[in-house]
Amino acid sequence: MVIKGGVVHSESGVIGGDSPDFDTWLSQQLQFNEPHLDDDGFCERVMADLPPAPAKRSERRATRYQYAAVIAASAIVCWQFPLQEALAAMAEQSISLYSLVGLGILSSVVAMTGGIVAARR
Incomplete structure (x- = not known):
C-alpha cells in the first residue's frame, strides 16, 4: 500500500x-x-411535504385485525374439518387423540404467529 x-x-x-x-x-x-451545497431550502420543502409517521394507535389497530384474522381462519378450518371421521379413524387405529389434536393445533398456531411476525417486519 x-x-x-x-x-x-x-x-x-x-x-x-x-x-x-x-x-x-x-x-x-x-x-x-x-463544502455544504446550498439548495435554496429544497430539503426542508421535501421534508415538510412528507406524510406524517403513522400513529401508534393505527399500528395497534392493524395488529388487532391480524389477530382477528388468525382467529377467524382457525375457526373456519375447525368448522370445515371433518372432525367426526377423523375421531373415528383415530379410535380405530388407537392413536392418542389428545396428542394428535394438540400437535395439530400447536403447529397451526405457530405457523400463524410466524406469519404475523413476518408481516409486521
Missing part, C-alpha cells in the same frame, strides 16, 4: 477486500470533506 495525497493506493492498482488496508481505504473514501 502506498499513501499519496492522504489516500491509500494499492501497489498493484487494485484494492480488494482481502487487503489488510482495505478498511482504511474505504473509511477514507467514505469521509465527506466537501
